[in-house]
Amino acid sequence: MEFELKYTPAQEAFRQEVTAWLAANVPDGVAVRPRTFEESYALYLKKRALGRALGVKGWLYPSGEKEYGGGGLGLDQIVVLEEETARLGLGLPPYYDSGGKMGAASIRVWGTEDQKKRFLPPIYTGAVRSWQLLTEPTAGSDLAGIKMTAIRDGDVYVFNGQKIYIGSHHGADRYWTIAVTDPKGKRHQNVSWFMIDSATPGITTQPLYMLSAQSEGETDEFGHKNIIFFDNVRVPADCLVGGENNGWKVASTHLEVEHSGQGNIRTNPVWIALLAHCRTQMRDGRPIIEDPEAREKLAEIYSRLEAVRLLSTRNFWMVYAGEKRSYHGSQTSYLRKTTNLWLTKAIHDLLGPEALTSDALYGAMGGIAEMQQRRGIVEQHPGGTTDIQRVVIARRLGVGAREPQQAGRLGEEGMARKAAVEA
Numbered sequence: 180m181e182f183e184l185k186y187t188p189a190q191e192a193f194r195q196e197v198t199a200w201l202a203a204n205v206p207d208g209v210a211v212r213p214r215t216f217e218e219s220y221a222l223y224l225k226k227r228a229l230g231r232a233l234g235v236k237g238w239l240y241p242s243g244e245k246e247y248g249g250g251g252l253g254l255d256q257i258v259v260l261e262e263e264t265a266r267l268g269l270g271l272p273p274y275y276d277s278g279g280k281m282g283a284a285s286i287r288v289w290g291t292e293d294q295k296k297r298f299l300p301p302i303y304t305g306a307v308r309s310w311q312l313l314t315e316p317t318a319g320s321d322l323a324g325i326k327m328t329a330i331r332d333g334d335v336y337v338f339n340g341q342k343i344y345i346g347s348h349h350g351a352d353r354y355w356t357i358a359v360t361d362p363k364g365k366r367h368q369n370v371s372w373f374m375i376d377s378a379t380p381g382i383t384t385q386p387l388y389m390l391s392a393q394s395e396g397e398t399d400e401f402g403h404k405n406i407i408f409f410d411n412v413r414v415p416a417d418c419l420v421g422g423e424n425n426g427w428k429v430a431s432t433h434l435e436v437e438h439s440g441q442g443n444i445r446t447n448p449v450w451i452a453l454l455a456h457c458r459t460q461m462r463d464g465r466p467i468i469e470d471p472e473a474r475e476k477l478a479e480i481y482s483r484l485e486a487v488r489l490l491s492t493r494n495f496w497m498v499y500a501g502e503k504r505s506y507h508g509s510q511t512s513y514l515r516k517t518t519n520l521w522l523t524k525a526i527h528d529l530l531g532p533e534a535l536t537s538d539a540l541y542g543a544m545g546g547i548a549e550m551q552q553r554r555g556i557v558e559q560h561p562g563g564t565t566d567i568q569r570v571v572i573a574r575r576l577g578v579g580a581r582e583p584q585q586a587g588r589l590g591e592e593g594m595a596r597k598a599a600v601e602a
């Protein structure tokens with residue numbers, strides 16, 4: 180069966196336009212792993228500038244509606260953009276923007292017209308970057324168990340509490356967060372979502388360094404998280420998205436996107452680095468790739484990673500086309516996480532001890548092999564652990580339940596596009 184996408188001459192012409200633009204606008208060194216904080220900060224500034232330039236073209240959030248500053252592009256063009264930026268070791272956006280990705284998707288479904296006009300353009304054009312703030316010290320998998328409160332006081336909500344495992348390095352402009360708005364209310368009927376300005380007085384941030392950060396430069400969304408404290412933070416009431424105490428419905432959209440709805444349709448960058456390494460590095464007098472056992476392992480790695488990529492592409496298409504989803508997001512998230520853990524051992528088997536050090540002289544793939552050993556483990560947790568993905572899959576399939584649970588709403592724009600194509 181042929182799963183790969185085929186491209187028309189018009190789509191290939193768009194690819195030419197994209198590659199030419201990227202060649203002229205992507206600064207040197209954006210794919211190089213930084214080793215110090217200064218290098219990482221310089222890289223972050225370059226990526227933000229690139230994000231704004233992509234925003235001008237409508238290519239930062241190509242699926243966002245044009246009227247709100249997005250690209251309004253079709254699926255085929257989005258795939259081309261994802262593929263061509265991935266070839267340069269970049270994602271879209273080229274920096275960590277979890278609150279932008281999940282917040283924008285949720286606001287598209289649950290926000291008022293005024294909120295769409297206010298919150299979406301700065302995200303889609305790269306003027307702001309945003310983090311998602313969900314987890315608390317006593318509420319991770321059990322998101323409905325959060326304790327941070329946001330209590331209405333006239334025309335503001337007053338926030339008190341803390342969030343943990345948040346964001347990455349170098350700060351964010353906006354926080355997309357969930358809080359308890361009715362402390363006496365029933366579970367699932369007492370929470371609400373807000374898009375808030377991170378500079379609001381009363382917010383403080385404390386860094387949290389993870390197993391996945393070995394050098395100061397690795398302080399990205401896997402390596403450097405934060406604990407964020409809210410101490411009588413007064414947030415304008417019009418930052419509430421989706422209605423007071425209606426937050427569990429908004430959460431179902433947010434989590435559906437997080438489990439696998441947007442992007443991630445590019446080839447795994449670890450695979451690209453691994454293949455290049457095996458083609459160029461010698462073992463027993465020949466390139467590693469000429470060793471039959473290495474080839475067998477590489478073929479297995481490629482097949483597994485490709486299955487993840489194709490499922491991500493399917494999910495992406497389902498969202499875009501307005502197809503009804505069920506277990507699909509969690510299925511892909513589960514497979515991605517377990518495959519990445521398996522990949523750590525596969526790379527170790529293939530390369531031996533050089534996969535275990537990021538030493539400049541002995542570390543394989545410029546340290547990427549060693550980084551994978553740590554990140555494969557850490558990746559089991561964010562965005563719903565592997566256990567939680569299995570729980571969701573079972574519920575959606577109706578295993579052990581009277582009837583299958585529905586997936587969260589993912590927006591009407593897909594339905595509209597589908598209708599337009601069919602008309």
Ligand SMILES: Cc1cc2nc3c(=O)[nH]c(=O)nc-3n(C[C@H](O)[C@H](O)[C@H](O)COP(=O)(O)OP(=O)(O)OC[C@H]3O[C@@H](n4cnc5c(N)ncnc54)[C@H](O)[C@@H]3O)c2cc1C
Nearest residue numbers: 311312313314318319320344345346401560561562564566
């Ligand atoms: C690298 C990284 C990045 C992150 N980024 C963010 C972020 O940007 N924003 C944010 O808000 N949070 C973020 N998180 C937090 C992440 O969402 C939580 O770690 C995750 O939800 C798990 O919660 P927990 O750590 O409290 O573990 P717990 O929920 O306490 O789980 C502990 C263990 O119990 C298992 N378990 C829990 N409930 C069940 C169940 N019902 N059935 C079966 N097993 C269960 C879990 O699978 C896990 O193995 C990040 C975490 C990491 C590691």
